[in-house]
Amino acid sequence: MKKLLATSLLATGLLTGNSVYAEDYAIDTEGMHAFVQFRIQHLGYSWLYGRFDKFSGNFSYDEAKPEEAKAEVAIDTTSINSNHAERDKHLRSEDFLDVEKFPEAKFVSTKFIPGADGAGKLEGDLTLHGVTKPITLDVKQIGAGDDPWGGFRRGFEGSTKFALKDFDIKKDLGPASQEVEMILAVEGVRK
Template identity: 35%
Template sequence: MKRIPALLLAASLLAAAPATALAQATTDLSKVEGGHFTLDKSHAKVVFAITHFGFSTYYGAFPDLEGTLDFDPKAPAKSKLDVTINVKGLATANPKLDEHLNSPDFFDTAKFPTATFKTTKIEVTGATTGKITGDLTLHGVTKPVTLDASFHGGGSNPMTKAYVVGFDAKAQVKRSEFGVDKYVPYVGDEVELLISGEFDRAQ
């Protein structure tokens, strides 16, 4: 019976841990540290959504990313982002579909294994929001794309002690503009992108 209070105390400490971790991050740019950051691959992903014959929305992801961020919290518009996506590493939880998407019918990753995004302009739209415009190169085609970005905050990671900044972003692209037009319009042309990433400041 004496073990029960101890177990309750342990459970309460565990329940409090996420709040403690969240308290490390701040969105107050006057308190955020800048510098050169590298993308934390274990906490970054691009999710895509596309309509399937008008019956449903199909989801997949590009979980293998690399990138760098030069972040200036005093002048966010001067920041620079450079990301490389391993297109060949796409994941839909359907191995046969993954194989088909990698084929010449779609991404043709034997010829175009990666995609890149490099900023050309950043516009601050709010205390924690902005529009990040850059050149997206996919399937051998380069087009400008604008991301609607949200700043989650910066602070020290309580586990790794690294200084981290984190962002979410959304965008919409037409795959046909990049030469990926198989089955359009039956399988949607417009693709929604949901992006999330944490960046660790380089030591």
């Protein structure tokens, strides 16, 4: 699901690019210049951070028609990594992601609302834990330009929050831990 968010961010940032036609981008997961991260409060005392190590995605963008930007991201939920093997095993279980039943999360954008200075809101459908719900990502372009290998890249950041129960994750971690925040930092390589 975090992957999904990352791709969404890329699409919104493209709205401020220098192209005059639709460009297709792939999220750079090979060089690991993209991250799908999350955080949730632990008992109200601290933050628990984690990420998904395996995801893929792409987006397209037309500077003349930013409202038509599109993004799609697929996340391998089995790749969850909170830097603690036993906790990761629990997060993969039926209490949370139930990865045996739902090994993939997916985000597909439905609308982009451009804002000022490369920011905007990317709306789309997130499928997680077998449930599909609309979410909105707050996104901002970090930069764009030629890379040292002859390609062209765009980088974005973004975030969203949603309630675990909205995706039928019923494990109750207490009142401070009802929502998870997804944090995305992504870099796309023009195809």
